[in-house]
Amino acid sequence: MAKPSKKRERGLLAYRPLHQVRREIRLVELRFKLPAASNGKQVPLLRMHQAFLNSKDLPKYIALSYTWGTGPKSIVLVEDERRPAREVLVSANLADALYHLVWQLDPKHDGLKRFFKPSEKWIFWVDQLCINQNDNDEKSHQVKMMMDIFGQAKMTNVWLGSREATLSDEGMKKYNQEFHHVKDGIINVDMVNSEFEYDDSIVSQRTDRILSELCENDCEQLIALTTFCRHPWFERAWVIQEVVLAAGSNVIVHWEGGCCKWSAIANISDLLNWLVLRTSSAKASCPVIAVHMLLTAKDTLEMTVTQSREPPRTKSLIGLIHYMQLYGQTRATQPEDLVYSMMGIASDGDTCGIKVDYDKHYTEVFREVALLVLKTLGARALAWSGQQKRNSNPSDCRLPSWVPDLRLPAANVIQESYQAVHPMPKLFSAAGNRKFECTVDGKSEILSLRTSYIDRVVEVSEFFGSQFWNLDAPWRVLSHFQAWLIDLERFVDAAADRHPTRYDYSTRQEMHWRIPIADRYVDEDVQKRAGLEVKDWYMATLRPDHPSSASAVSNSPRYQDSINLTCQIAFVTETGYIGIGHPEVVKGDEVHLVQGSDTPFILRKTDGRYQLIGETYVHGIMDGELVDDNTEFEWQQIH
16 A cells, blocks of 8 residues: 555535536546555546537547446545645546556556557546536536537547456457357348348357357356346446447447457347347257346347447437336436436437426436327327336335336337337227327326226236246246246136136137237237237147147247236136236226227226226227227326
8 A cells, every 4th residue: 555645635626617608528637647545545646627529629538438336435636727636536436447547558558558549648528527416507418418528539438347347358359259250150130120141050050059168167158258248337328328429439348357349249249149049949958047147148238239330319219218128228326317318319309398407306307208208109108107017116216107117127018119119000909099188287297098997807816927037947948938828728717717608618719829928929029919820839839749830839939929028917807807917916906998098907096096007908808899989988097
């Protein structure tokens, strides 16, 4: 430990106000020395100055991207032209990043040198230091400029940490080589849509070899690879904007054990995609837990890598937010950043009516998103809000049930996300073709809409999806699908036995294969209504020895993929309707048709008002069978 330095001031930086009209920002120059702080530890030294984004004199700078993290703070030294160095407390991860930048940029080390010129000054834009975090007005204005701040940086440098990143430099090079080996067998590829045409003999042989090596020694290599891919940085909401605005090619990722270009991360994402595709083959041999680890790692990387291949302003704000939820990319220090982080790259970021304002509570921001979704999607917005398990909400949640909590991952629901975000033909018309109507009371935050009561839930099944989330029994394992389907068959048959006049033998058989998938399947990321051919897929999944066609056997995984694992509570109503819906459905809940909606919804009555639980599939009413010109829809209040 170095000797303690002379006493320095410690505390908040004395920020000089930024000129907003002239688009002024702050930058920090990282010095090549590590002076001692008052605690005797060597710490980074930075010199702060201000510059105008539109000026020809704007110095070349690097945007630093990292996770803030939680826990104890660390010391860095910051000086400017008017004040000597003073000790400033920053997040430990930022201090760690700056320390390792000094170390890796030192001429004595190889590290990041290959990406920089030795004569350059190391000037950075660092949000935690360059924005006055205690000034909401400044913070709001600077966030609006993020597109230009990252777009004009000569490079974005990503810091993954000194302990969390588990892959060595050699490991990164190895998997990039493996990517190119597999790529040799790819004939035609659409990376944005993850569509491949390939030579099966080459790809299968090479992916099988990689899978075999990854699973050796209790999956030691696989654990290192997937732990790296699941680093918290990849789950940050801001990552999408930072990588997209840097155009991917100008992004350098570094950690204590190595560094690489963003293209190497993208290659690993594609390699994981190919490996996952191979594990779904009956001929591939891979331990159950390995399949689960590959799937999780692939999903963590996929959102950011896919967006990095697209230019900004190609997706709407609600489209970006929904994709972010689907991929679980919901990590942000402040919840409102789950929205603000998408504003700079959304096609309607300037026109959607939502303004960046850190004086607003995050619940107000989420409510503005819900109103935008209602305005854009109509009744389908209710499906989005009802996707989540409300009982898993953070304890400080103060959101009405019709407002989605963007901190929680979303699920693919019956009228699936792609259907919800893009104008596609609707699958169902349970409420007929009437126009959706709603009003929102700004003070009470009560949503009023027209509904028609159908029936009350009197019996619910076990949560069939829970077994699939066990690491020892991931959902793609065929035996668990079979057990799930058998349990569901028994539940449906028992319910139908109590209402023999409503359900004949053929209807029962039809419910067996339609209800588990809510009567739809996924075809190239688009949901379609299930036809009779899907019955053969069901039989091939449930009973592999059934005399099904070869096509049905090959399509069995498509049936499995269509099962919505977060929508797996079957239920029976008082008059005998059988359906499947949200995991939180309980006895006493009510099934309603919402005027203008495609699907029925589960509502829960409390104190004369209703709570939105989620949308549902009810066999026999999905095509407007219960609706005619005389059907009455009454106003109900949703809180």
